[in-house]
Amino acid sequence: MFNLSPAQQALVDQPFSQRIWLEGPPGTGKTTAAVARLRAALENGIPGDSILVLAPLRTLAQPYTTAVRDPALPSGSPVTIVTLGGLAQRNIDLFWPYVAESAGFSHPELPPTFLTLETAQYYLAHVIQPLLEENFFDSIRLDTNRLYSQVLDNLNKAALVGFEVNTIAERLKSASLGKPAELHLYEQAQECALRFRQYCLENNLLDFSLQMEIFQKLLWPHPAVRAHLSAQYRHLFYENVEEDAPVVHDIVSSWLGEFESALLVYDRGGGYRAFLGADPLSAEQLNPACDQEIFFNDSWVVSPAVEALRATLEASVRQQDFSASPLIPEALEFNFSRFMPQSADWIAEQIRALVQEQDVPPEEIVVLAPFLSDGLRFALSQRLQAAGIPVRSHRPSRSLRAENATQCLLTLAVLAHPAWGLTPRELEVRSALQQAVEGLDLPRAHLLYSITFRKNAWNGPGFTSFEKIQPEMQERITFEVGRRFEHLRGWLMNYLGGPPVELDVFISRLFGEVLSQPGFGFHNSFDNAAVTARLIESIRKFRLAAGAALQDSGRSVGQEYVEMVAQGLIAAQYTQEWQDDSAGAVLLAPAFTFLMMNRPVRFQFWVDVGSRGWFERLYQPLTHPLVLSRRWTPGKVWTDADEEINNRQTLARLTNGLLLRCRERIALSVNAINEQGSEQRGPLLFAFQRIFRRQAEAEGGGRV
């Protein structure tokens, strides 16, 4: 480990009677110093339960969570580490009788049910379904999940930016160029939001937006709640202030004076979550309320060459003037391939050389793309695994139900629950077998399925024994595979002989007792284990949110869950948080996800540099994160020029953020033709081309 710098130590040593604003670019050691100060607080006898650590995302508070677990610290009451949303939820639970009636709930005498993103989508789907039948959203082609998440986004923006739900459409319309079809969509999106809100109030359901709104409007102003919170929390640590939304800043602003001490950590150049309501300018309003400001400016991360590249790239992206730097070639490598598989070959070979020839630990390498497509993930994982390099991928926006592991687990769950009356399709059973049993290839899976699968075995669909099939078929399938298959089958039969358990418990047992064992497909697969954990979590939360409502219908939670997944209504989004558990493995992730991990690495590979995905916003016809923000002047029209300016700003922020988290070198991979077969010429590629040209000119015509 390292020693704190004098500036960091000075921060740690500030008396615990100060409100401090700590600001600097990423990588300057702010979090390290803040965590050291938290440790100092505990070592100096400040009780843990009087300390509040606030962060915009739980993952951003990870260094604090790890620190407080250190057994070397004095034992005592636990520190509270939460997001404001989490704090809101705890307090709504605690003070429910104070607010249930005034918030307009139909059954204030009954307890509240808190919804996750997934379970909110589930209920929203019930509300929207009849409207879709009335031809709502007919004019656009949008996958239902994206439709639901935009309706929820609008509600969340209202709660986080601080406007009424019934003004969503008016705001969006006033910034629109006025095409009737677009205006109509905004009206419909608002209608959905209002009906969902009404449904929640009638059924004691609280999605994120309602939790935030109730906390801000009803609980926070309530003297009893304020007294409780002020008495409980005396010291505040607020990490990544710039990634939080204005309403959170408003609350902290009015609370700040009540703390004995506070440390607000502001990452200059951040605000990556702008599309989720992050507002760095609003965060700055907290600065004057602090007693002192401290700046850290020197990076512990970037080499001079990376810094030269960062500054040059920023200027090039912003279309400003810049000059060549002799340092840049040290920090930049480049590969041009016609198609993605060739890029994957090149990247895998570079990574292999780094790990195997230069002893670079795999976790010091990340591969980043604007989106991580299946093709790219597969191509890279396969090549790296073949070279014996552990790899791990993170795709927070990928749907859980799209994972093969999920399909396998749920298909086996259907087979183990004939009472649900569901019959899986042939393809599902075959691919579940293939996923579950190691060494089972497609032709053998087909054979095994055709011979052993019976629609009416076990009073439902099931398998007959491998022992019973003809020896020559056994030989073709192989006895090793047969033995594994028998083990799985035996486990399912055994389960069927007893009383059914909840679906999440079933999956956790199936994973632990069979699929994670040697000889089965989930053995030693980080990714499958992660999907299983998320699936279990998703089912558990669904059970908590929807279980009671289902009791009267006679349907089990498991059956409802499986059917909802099949219809695309749930398991459509991971919760947006993740653990950075990539120790020992190369990470493949969308660039944005990596940024939110706040973890510097030595080498970054940027894939698909020609893609416009680095530059453009997602297509969101029902919402507009920039218009639904406090930065937008009501009534102003959003034009193509605004879009272009915003895209450039976002790209500059992104490339800065990535480079500030890179110690040694980035390697660019460009495909002439993307996976969809079109030519690739996005603005990030142009920005690099300008740098290459300038470098070549400076070197008298040579190439970088």
Ligand SMILES: Nc1ncnc2c1ncn2[C@@H]1O[C@H](COP(=O)(O)OP(=O)(O)OP(=O)(O)O)[C@@H](O)[C@H]1O
């Ligand atoms: N005194 C120090 N000596 C050496 N390395 C340090 C020191 N302080 C911090 N670092 C390292 O610098 C890196 C960045 O530190 P840290 O995360 O605290 O910075 P930050 O300013 O909070 O950046 P971010 O906003 O990205 O979290 C980490 O890898 C950390 O281990």
